[in-house]
Amino acid sequence: MLELRVTPGGNRPIYRQIIDQVRQAVATGELAVGDALPSVRQLAEELVLNHNTVAKAYAELVREGVLESQHGRGVFVAKRRRVYSPGETKRRLDQALNVFLSEALTLDVAPRQIEEAVANRLEQMTAKQQSSEGE
């Protein structure tokens, strides 16, 4: 089950928090392709939020291609597909790398250890995705 938590008063707007958490869930395989997400109304009621906020988050996720909306049936996890141009994809990859690496390097861990950890994790996550896609 998808557990979403939002924190008002945080650094990021609430709709951004929802987007981030959904994206992460999809990336880690917690949400498989084709899984249904709660409706805007349900999620808004559960999280005690303005439904426009939830709707905005969903709209953005749909625009990014993470979710897809099916008429009258709700919102589902979409098949992963490239929505960005190569330049844009590279930019986003660079940005994610910057964040991750600066965080990891401050831990004073040897670069080699980082590489190993990355490789392991990558293997785990892609394995999960492939298995869910296969279904």
Place this chain on the structure above:
Amino acid sequence: MRQDNIAIRTQGLTRYFGHNAALRSLTLDVPRGQVTALIGHNGAGKTTLIRMLLGLLPPTRGRAELLGCDSQSLTPEVRARVGYLAEGHFLWGWMKARDAARLQRETFPRWDQTLFDSMLEFFGVAPHSRVAQISRGQRAGVSLAMTLATDPELLVLDDPSMGLDPVARRAVVEGLLAFARRDDRTILVCTHLLDDVERLADRIAIVSNGRLLVDAGLAEFRERIGGWMLDAEFGSQQAAQIPGLIDLRQARGRTHLVVANHDSETEAAIQRISGTARREDLTLEDAVLAYLRPAAMVGSISEALEHTR
């Protein structure tokens, strides 16, 4: 009659009390179907504004319109479509909860008794209990129930969560959100509680020193506010060159800036002052404080405490 999609219109609304200007030339449009949060200092004129909108106080200058009808001559028909919860959850002490229902039922044609009863239950108030004897939170519940059950198109609330414990506060927010979910309901809520604003509001309006400084969607507001951190203490004279600078705070050898409508020019100006300037994320509280602090306080409170030693 729905002539357009603006629920509340004001034009140059001004109000003086004696020599003191509570509000200056306020021009604000509250669109239909959305929740707008109005934020400002205590006594900054929020209640004055609300009273003028509802035709309970005449403006010194300017005009306002509620649902297309001039505020100073609201007809009973328009009033019946507007719900107003005044600050303090005022109710006459001799009333029982069901007396409140009677009062509303006989003077508002769209009264929904079922909604009233279920809201009373939600807040844990028995219909025969006397207003003077129930807790503050329960009284807020009765007030809210009274107002929402008249099924208004436009709901105006002045500090609905003032003085309430967290449980009651949450109940109020939930009640308002449920109301907002209905078709074409507009809410204008004055509040200080920024967490509730984040949950409730589509739009935000900030009034400082009697002037309207912000009137935008919440998301857009947060996007157009930028925070920067500089690695040295800079004074306001140097920072004055930065266009759109709202507030400047110095702490532990660093300077924090909050800028509105930032663009490449802003970046350039900041870089000129300090090459090591970095963006930092701002909470909603940071953004709002940036607008309200300069008017309220000079310096910092720790400085003030230092002086007393």
Place this chain on the structure above:
Amino acid sequence: MKTIIWKELREHARWIPLGMIPMIIFLVLKWRSNELIFDEYGSSLSLSSLVGLVASGVALCLGILQSWPDQRPAAHALLLHRGITANAAFCGKLLAGLLLYTIAVIVPLLGMAMFIASVGIEHRAASPSALLPAALISIAAFGCWPASLLVVQRDAWFLGSRLMPAVTAAVVVLACGALSTDVFWLACAISLVAIVGLLVAAHRVFVDSGHVATGLGRAGVAVTVTMALMTVMSCVVFVIELYRRAPASSNGGVNYLYAADFGPDGEPWLTRSFYSRLMNGYEVDQVAKMLPGRSVREQLQPVEEGWRQLDKWSIFMMYSARPGRRFASLGNTTVANSSGQAYHLVLDTRLDAVLLYRVGINPRYRLEAKLLPPPPVASFGEANTHMSRFDRAGNFRLVSSTGVYCIPNSGADVELIYAVPSESKHLGGSRGKFGMQANDAPFELLLRHDDRIVLLESDLDSETAARAQSLGEFSGLDEVLRTEVRLPHEVATASMIGFARDPLRADSYLCLTQDPLQHDKSIHWMRFDESGQIKQHELYDNDTQTAEVFGGEWAVGAVPPGVWAIGAALLIIETGRTPPGIARVWELSKSDPSKAAAMLFPFLLLLLLQPMIGIPLVVWAARRRSLDKWSTRQWICWAFWFGPCGSLALLAVYPRILREPCGGCHRATRINLASCEHCGHSLDETPKTGIEIFDRNTNTPTIVTQPAGV
């Protein structure tokens, strides 16, 4: 509106018992004051003043209770923001207030009335109608309710004029109290008009929620303030006048009184007298014989030894009955009657009988007899209590509008001495002497009705009369001589200042007349016979003007022109008399035009001075309050009629408007205009600070529910 009535009643009904208590206390106290006649004019507590005070207090407190709590913004909103008009809310408050007031004030009065009716006249001369003046005052006192509403609703008033409506209401109540005894219906009308006026003003201020009152409301407010200011000013003037005219005897000076009188020879003399504490009356110190057509004031000489005025009668008119006075106290005697106890006589105008109450210990009074008028007389009419009196034997001479009667001490039937013809008008009389007094003829009484004077005297010589102890001993009414004298038609009803027998000629009578209003008229002296034929008629200069005439007629000019005009119009329509201020001028203009003009001038000056001061004051005030031309003209008219008071009302009615420097030309301009009055720069242009965030994209469609098909 029904809902508001219900809400107001629920909220305030709890106070009603508190409001009833003072009323009940006063009524009970009044009842227990143990006076024989229970009516307005008790010795200690005047009922209608007490009721007026209490009722005003109740109305005032009720009005404050119903309006002050609603001044709080939240309460105000809760009351007015609903699907009803503000008018309906006001009417709800009014009806609830009226009901509560009626219960608190009228119900005790009604209760008292019923109690009195049930108790009857066995032990008290009491009738429910005695409460009528009090009831009238309670109605007038309700005016304090809208007055308190006006006082509480601060927005339309500036500090200091806040209490003005309360003053107005108080004036109304006092005026009613003063009038109610004489002109009942006029008092009713005035109080109703005033109450309606105050209600209209209160209604407008309530409905406009503090806006500048418009049109009718402003007029109501203006009238209220003007009335209040005039009252305050009048009080100030009155106090000053009072101080100025303080009895001269208190600081050593002497006030002299000049009067025309009959000398020992029956000719007219001018007398000067002063108030002597020793004699407890006026004592004549200087006299001068009046000469036709000439003033003799300069020739006053000290009174010679042995000079005496001729005995004369001054004739007083009887007062008529007032509503609420069913009973008139005739008198009480300590001389016990045949049953051996003191008793009290009371005239009951409803039963048309004289009630005899025996005075005891417990119960204090007991009704012993109801004495009816002797046939063929049908009714006693109205008693003249001044002229009616007991003699030494305890017999009572009753003088009333239908005749003169004797009520014997022996308990025998009432006897008729003289019957006034039933068609008679203008009954008057003189304090006669009845009984044994040295040098005076016993039983002498003078009555006047229509065009005749009736003298009633006993024909016994003084010696026999001195021995007689009671009228009964005069053995019948034959001994009472009745002389009827017709008056010449020149003698107007109320102008006779003296009437006497001519000392030198038998069957000849003298009279002095002077028109009390037209001071400059001469004094007439006439000698005529029994049939009214004038034998001699002389005119003398009127020297009887006391030097200190009250203010002089020109002081009337100090009254606002509007008030004077209305009063003068009423006076002319009602009585045809020339109004004060120009009355003497009018008379004098025929005989001495220059003197008339000299008298007219100060009056006109004072009268015109008021608009002369008032109108510039209005113009200045109007400019300060930034009024438009049309309103200013209306106020100028108002100030013309009501002088400075009227113009000050303007300052009270309109709120002050602040002025601030304009952004464009930096000169001070009113803040309630859209643009600067000097340079036209828009006042709404606010300097942009650069930190504003406005999206103003209110036309973007809102995102609702599901992002369908995005």
